[in-house]
Amino acid sequence: VPATPGHDHGTAGMAGMAGMNSMSVADLTGPKTGIPNVNVTLTARKQKFQLASGETVDGYTVNGTSPGPTIRARVGDLIQVTFVNESVKDGATLHWHGIDVPNAEDGVAGVTQDAVPVGGKHVYRFKAEQAGTYWYHSHQVSSDEVKGGLFGSIVIAPTAPGDVVAAIHTYDGKRTINGRTGTSQADVPPGTTARVRVINTDNAILRVGLVGTSYKVVAVDGRDVHGPAPVTDAYALPAGGRVDLEAVVPAGGMRLVAGTPALSLAIGPPGSNPPSANLPTDTVDLLTYGTPAPIGFDPGKANRNFQYRIGRRPGFLDGVPGLWWTINGHKFPDVPMFMVAEGDVVRMTISNTSGQAHPMHLHGHHAVVLSRNGVRATGSPWWTDTLEVGNKETYEIAFVADNPGLWMDHCHNLPHASQGLMTHLMYE
Numbered sequence: 001v002p003a004t005p006g007h008d009h010g011t012a013g014m015a016g017m018a019g020m021n022s023m024s025v026a027d028l029t030g031p032k033t034g035i036p037n038v039n040v041t042l043t044a045r046k047q048k049f050q051l052a053s054g055e056t057v058d059g060y061t062v063n064g065t066s067p068g069p070t071i072r073a074r075v076g077d078l079i080q081v082t083f084v085n086e087s088v089k090d091g092a093t094l095h096w097h098g099i100d101v102p103n104a105e106d107g108v109a110g111v112t113q114d115a116v117p118v119g120g121k122h123v124y125r126f127k128a129e130q131a132g133t134y135w136y137h138s139h140q141v142s143s144d145e146v147k148g149g150l151f152g153s154i155v156i157a158p159t160a161p162g163d164v165v166a167a168i169h170t171y172d173g174k175r176t177i178n179g180r181t182g183t184s185q186a187d188v189p190p191g192t193t194a195r196v197r198v199i200n201t202d203n204a205i206l207r208v209g210l211v212g213t214s215y216k217v218v219a220v221d222g223r224d225v226h227g228p229a230p231v232t233d234a235y236a237l238p239a240g241g242r243v244d245l246e247a248v249v250p251a252g253g254m255r256l257v258a259g260t261p262a263l264s265l266a267i268g269p270p271g272s273n274p275p276s277a278n279l280p281t282d283t284v285d286l287l288t289y290g291t292p293a294p295i296g297f298d299p300g301k302a303n304r305n306f307q308y309r310i311g312r313r314p315g316f317l318d319g320v321p322g323l324w325w326t327i328n329g330h331k332f333p334d335v336p337m338f339m340v341a342e343g344d345v346v347r348m349t350i351s352n353t354s355g356q357a358h359p360m361h362l363h364g365h366h367a368v369v370l371s372r373n374g375v376r377a378t379g380s381p382w383w384t385d386t387l388e389v390g391n392k393e394t395y396e397i398a399f400v401a402d403n404p405g406l407w408m409d410h411c412h413n414l415p416h417a418s419q420g421l422m423t424h425l426m427y428e
């Protein structure tokens with residue numbers, strides 16, 4: 001299979017040359033044997049296709065639609081996905097956003113594998129270890145391929161009557177929930193405790209919330225929130241992030257509103273038409289939401305402390321001047337990698353003086369938020385894989401380096417990633 005360079009990273013061929021002692025990325029695979037509980041083939045195509053609501057889009061599909069099929073698995077399942085690239089000319093991969101898979105299954109072109117060329121295929125195998133809401137997307141020329149529709153949802157939880165997935169995406173200026181513009185509907189009997197899994201696959205933060213009821217924020221980025229309380233505020237969902245909202249469906253139904261009342265999903269009995277409404281201006285603040293619970297490690301005992309300063313400056317790339325996003329003064333691929341050893345407790349201080357907000361996504365790990373702008377987190381442990389860092393904000397996060405490999409850490413406003421806001425976490 002001919003190799004296609006990893007356009008996302010400009011570092012094709014890193015797979016196999018990682019400096020992890022005697023390890024290489026290629027050895028850090030999921031289970032090589034065992035019959036998969038979930039076994040699917042996902043085929044990527046470049047094509048004109050129709051959204052579920054009928055509009056025509058020129059972009060990318062997975063098995064003929066966008067979003068692609070929702071993959072459902074249960075904790076403990078072995079998942080096998082055979083990815084086929086039928087006609088995506090830059091090559092493509094699948095990355096399991098938010099699932100802390102073994103490194104070789106992470107699907108990053110130029111880092112953990114070569115992009116799958118037209119006519120090629122790649123098999124991913126990993127175990128579903130943490131219940132939650134995730135998504136998959138190409139990680140090759142992501143700013144084009146994800147935007148164009150090369151993505152889908154993956155939910156690790158048994159299917160239940162009140163379990164609703166709502167993937168929000170903008171195609172060619174058409175804003176959709178599950179590929180439908182305007183208002184759409186999900187049938188859930190009144191009295192059911194619904195869990196609405198909202199996934200922001202766009203490049204910008206989005207305010208979401210349920211109207212017609214109060215609700216609880218029960219999980220963020222595939223990790224449960226401890227001791228959630230009912231709210232009626234909106235929830236600010238970062239690009240790439242997920243939030244699970246829980247509510248008992250009222251007799252007349254309720255509505256998930258995404259940004260404006262014009263984009264919504266009615267959840268209730270067939271034919272119900274609950275009123276739509278503007279979302280409140282207040283948003284749930286995860287720094288204080290929920291109640292404390294153990295996090296399983298001591299961030300006070302950190303043996304790595306990193307500064308991750310996000311800025312912006314003019315510079316040259318291949319001789320062409322531009323305005324680049326920077327990390328500690330450098331843009332990708334000139335940013336020194338963050339080096340860790342397995343078992344390290346890592347603290348990272350992410351500060352942002354770049355003039356814009358950035359949804360920062362760390363692959364392969366979940367981090368706990370310790371503080372924002374010097375104010376300590378006092379709510380539920382706030383685990384995240386995609387953290388919105390506003391302009392002039394500083395977050396302190398901590399995680400355990402427990403998943404060896406070479407991992408991306410980048411802005412999920414994907415054009416920003418291609419404009420330099422990207423680095424690696426690497427195990428020595």
Ligand code: C2O
Pocket residue numbers: 095097137139240361363408410412
């Ligand atoms: Cu959702 Cu590096 O990506």
Ligand code: CU
Pocket residue numbers: 357358359411412413416417421
């Ligand atoms: Cu950004």
